[in-house]
Amino acid sequence: MSSSNHNPPTFPDDLQFDGTNYIAFRDRVLIAAQLRGTEGYLTGAITKPTPQTVSTPPSPTEWYDPTPSTDEW
Numbered sequence: 001m002s003s004s005n006h007n008p009p010t011f012p013d014d015l016q017f018d019g020t021n022y023i024a025f026r027d028r029v030l031i032a033a034q035l036r037g038t039e040g041y042l043t044g045a046i047t048k049p050t051p052q053t054v055s056t057p058p059s060p061t062e063w064y065d066p067t068p069s070t071d072e073w
Contacts, residue, residue: 009028009029009032009033009036011025011028015028029042030042040066046066046067046068048070049067049068049069051070052069
């Protein structure tokens with residue numbers, strides 16, 4: 001059985017983006033997103049949903065859901 005971590009990633013202070021380490025930081029963020037199955041938000045594979053015309057709010061989705069509502073986006 002596998003476990004998954006759906007919390008946003010955190011990086012130690014020495015691995016934080018400091019304005020000079022963009023490529024290394026970007027790679028770490030992409031790897032963290034891939035491990036959580038959320039890289040589609042960063043690559044554009046998960047697109048912003050079209051606004052709904054229904055007056056009732058949709059049920060909330062998990063933050064890693066590939067089909068968020070317009071309000072959640």
